[in-house]
Amino acid sequence: MNRTVYIFAIAAVAIFAGGDATPQSPRGDTAERPSLERVAPKMLTRPRIIQQPAAIVREGVTIAAFEMGWEEAPRQDVLRRIAAAAGVMLGKEIDQQAVMKSFNQAVSWTRSTSWSRLEVAPQLMVRYDAAHDEVRLINEELDVASDLGGDIGEDAAREVAEKFLDQLTSGGVLDKRLYAQAVLQLGYKRIGSGTRDGKARSDRIAEYRFTFRPRLEGIEMANVGVRMGILASGELASLRFGGVTPKGEWVGDRLRPSGKGGYREAKTDANAIMSRLYATVAREASVDVAWSRMMYVVRDDRKEDVVEPMFVVSLTERRLVDGEWVSSRRKTLAFSVTDPRSPPIDLDPPAARHESTQPTRQR
Amino acid sequence: MLARPLGIPEMYRVFLIATICPIWVTAALAAGPNYWIDESTDFTGNACENADLNNVTSSLRSRLDADGWTGTRWANANAWPEDFIERDFGGIDHVAGDSATLTVYAGHGNRARIQFGFQRGGRCTVSFPPSTRLGTQGGDKAAYAMWVTSCTANLDSLSRHFDQAIRQTFAYHNSPSVKDDQPRDFYEETDDLRNTRAWIEEMEDRPGWFTGDNSPIALTFGLSQSHCDWVQNTAKLRARSLLSDAPAPDTWYCYTMFDHGQSGC
Numbered sequence: 001m002n003r004t005v006y007i008f009a010i011a012a013v014a015i016f017a018g019g020d021a022t023p024q025s026p027r028g029d030t031a032e033r034p035s036l037e038r039v040a041p042k043m044l045t046r047p048r049i050i051q052q053p054a055a056i057v058r059e060g061v062t063i064a065a066f067e068m069g070w071e072e073a074p075r076q077d078v079l080r081r082i083a084a085a086a087g088v089m090l091g092k093e094i095d096q097q098a099v100m101k102s103f104n105q106a107v108s109w110t111r112s113t114s115w116s117r118l119e120v121a122p123q124l125m126v127r128y129d130a131a132h133d134e135v136r137l138i139n140e141e142l143d144v145a146s147d148l149g150g151d152i153g154e155d156a157a158r159e160v161a162e163k164f165l166d167q168l169t170s171g172g173v174l175d176k177r178l179y180a181q182a183v184l185q186l187g188y189k190r191i192g193s194g195t196r197d198g199k200a201r202s203d204r205i206a207e208y209r210f211t212f213r214p215r216l217e218g219i220e221m222a223n224v225g226v227r228m229g230i231l232a233s234g235e236l237a238s239l240r241f242g243g244v245t246p247k248g249e250w251v252g253d254r255l256r257p258s259g260k261g262g263y264r265e266a267k268t269d270a271n272a273i274m275s276r277l278y279a280t281v282a283r284e285a286s287v288d289v290a291w292s293r294m295m296y297v298v299r300d301d302r303k304e305d306v307v308e309p310m311f312v313v314s315l316t317e318r319r320l321v322d323g324e325w326v327s328s329r330r331k332t333l334a335f336s337v338t339d340p341r342s343p344p345i346d347l348d349p350p351a352a353r354h355e356s357t358q359p360t361r362q363r
Numbered sequence: 364m365l366a367r368p369l370g371i372p373e374m375y376r377v378f379l380i381a382t383i384c385p386i387w388v389t390a391a392l393a394a395g396p397n398y399w400i401d402e403s404t405d406f407t408g409n410a411c412e413n414a415d416l417n418n419v420t421s422s423l424r425s426r427l428d429a430d431g432w433t434g435t436r437w438a439n440a441n442a443w444p445e446d447f448i449e450r451d452f453g454g455i456d457h458v459a460g461d462s463a464t465l466t467v468y469a470g471h472g473n474r475a476r477i478q479f480g481f482q483r484g485g486r487c488t489v490s491f492p493p494s495t496r497l498g499t500q501g502g503d504k505a506a507y508a509m510w511v512t513s514c515t516a517n518l519d520s521l522s523r524h525f526d527q528a529i530r531q532t533f534a535y536h537n538s539p540s541v542k543d544d545q546p547r548d549f550y551e552e553t554d555d556l557r558n559t560r561a562w563i564e565e566m567e568d569r570p571g572w573f574t575g576d577n578s579p580i581a582l583t584f585g586l587s588q589s590h591c592d593w594v595q596n597t598a599k600l601r602a603r604s605l606l607s608d609a610p611a612p613d614t615w616y617c618y619t620m621f622d623h624g625q626s627g628c
Contacts, residue, residue: 040622041575070571113548113565115555125555132571136564143560144596187575187624189563192518193588193617196525203518209621213573225573243573285414288538290576290626300542300571314576316513316538316627317414322488326478327513327627328414328471330540330576348540350415354405354439359481361441363455 040187055218057294057337058269064217066261068246069304070133079103084171089236134242142237151232161210161228180253182212219309221296260306268340273311285317310334396606398434399463401442403470403480411487419469422547440481448494450501461502472512475523491523498528506530506608513538514628516580530609533562536578538627542569553600563621580620584613591617
């Protein structure tokens with residue numbers, strides 16, 4: 001079957017099933033990797049909650065637009081969230097005032113790439129990214145551990161992740177209402193080693209990486225979430241949380257748009273968008289779609305915005321170059337569903353002006 | 364690469380040198396580490412067609428310069444495939460990709476392969492075996508390699524990196540989304556975090572996103588399994604921990620990665 005048609009068929013099936021399009025490349029160059037039964041990424045069900053079905057875009061359905069953005073959080077609030085999260089990571093009650101004092105001295109408020117070690121909990125490294133109102137914590141003792149013990153397995157690890165989510169929401173680190181209908185995605189931290197001659201070799205899952213992404217009206221948000229690194233032995237080794245805050249009026253666990261937000265009508269569907277994609281991009285290259293779904297996305301160049309959900313496609317272009325297949329870096333395109341004629345927004349735009357298009361270098 | 368007799372295991376040597384000879388260490392670092400960076404963003408109309416890209420190494424170069432590193436960065440028509448080809452195979456890596464502590468290429472790629480934006484000498488791509496031999500033969504200076512390209516260190520192709528005799532490779536198992544400043548931010552984070560963790564932590568997602576689009580991988584080489592682990596847990600680029608070139612024979616490899624799939628490879 002023609003490759004493009006093949007991928008389109010898979011994508012189309014996935015879209016109509018309301019899931020992600022994740023075609024596997026039929027051109028694996030070698031089969032060198034050890035057998036991996038657990039292949040990422042996976043979207044998991046959450047048995048503890050009654051999950052709303054994923055929103056399916058089609059002409060005539062109503063979609064909600066929300067004001068949302070990265071808030072400038074008060075320093076005391078950031079410190080409180082960090083201290084509470086540290087308590088969850090350490091698995092014990094801690095003196096939050098002491099931790100907050102320690103954090104206030106350690107955390108860099110101006111450099112988003114600066115990691116600090118805490119005096120009161122030296123195994124914890126912390127980073128606060130003010131531009132994205134986002135906290136990262138790593139338990140370095142667990143991160144470098146090579147003796148990982150047993151593997152509790154994916155299902156048990158998911159239960160552990162749900163337990164930590166409960167602790168983070170009840171501890172005021174995360175807004176419980178926002179995560180009530182979050183989707184759950186699973187990836188892994190893998191470690192491996194061996195000899196160059198191939199005589200020795202090992203590969204194992206060191207960590208289950210669970211990402212909870214909130215949904216509004218059944219539609220995922222790209223720019224907010226919590227990611228937990230759960231060691232195979234069940235301990236919490238790392239945390240990342242934060243992101244944009246949507247504005248609106250909470251009615252139970254449901255947020256309704258307010259202010260400049262509101263309801264709008266979709267004027268196209270996923271199938272039409274994918275057809276448009278394949279008629280343009282795929283004319284010039286073979287296209288691998290990593291995933292496609294409706295999402296709320298705040299663009300990099302906007303700190304806050306009125307955001308209506310868009311149909312987002314994450315893809316790779318593949319071409320024959322010098323007789324061999326080459327993959328482009330990932331491209332993410334966002335298509336409007338309320339204005340089908342507007343061009344897709346390239347969320348990975350190329351350089352506006354390329355450097356050195358004429359050779360000046362001497363050999 | 365010539366085998367260098369160690370006598371005392373490297374991990375103890377480093378400890379001894381750092382403890383006993385702080386003046387020597389300070390003097391050695393005063394000369395400063397260096398870098399070689401090639402980047403392609405223009406893939407249109409230059410006989411190497413592919414999607415045009417954003418610029419991801421300009422800010423890295425600025426930060427390295429600000430930190431006292433020295434080196435060369437070439438882009439587009441001035442970034443040449445032969446920069447990463449061994450001299451014995453017709454390349455000039457001895458004065459380019461294998462002439463500096465940190466060597467970087469940003470563009471497109473595939474398993475153990477990189478693609479340039481401008482054709483030169485009839486080629487757009489470089490395949491690692493047999494062409495690329497960093498840290499050995501001509502040049503023999505590279506200790507760290509960063510491939511900001513798709514799939515270049517896909518797990519299925521790790522053995523095709525075994526011609527390199529370097530300490531660490533930073534790359535991707537899948538086709539990644541990389542924003543302009545992420546290579547710089549990775550480097551900055553190695554002030555505090557070990558290279559391995561800084562790479563996978565920074566590159567797992569584009570900034571401000573939680574979609575887990577990337578599968579970053581840090582591949583390390585060592586004399587033995589324990590030495591490999593030690594390098595993995597010790598090397599920090601910005602903190603200038605373990606910037607010397609790799610001891611030989613580094614027969615072991617070890618890797619750490621975040622696996623969010625191998626889409627696009």
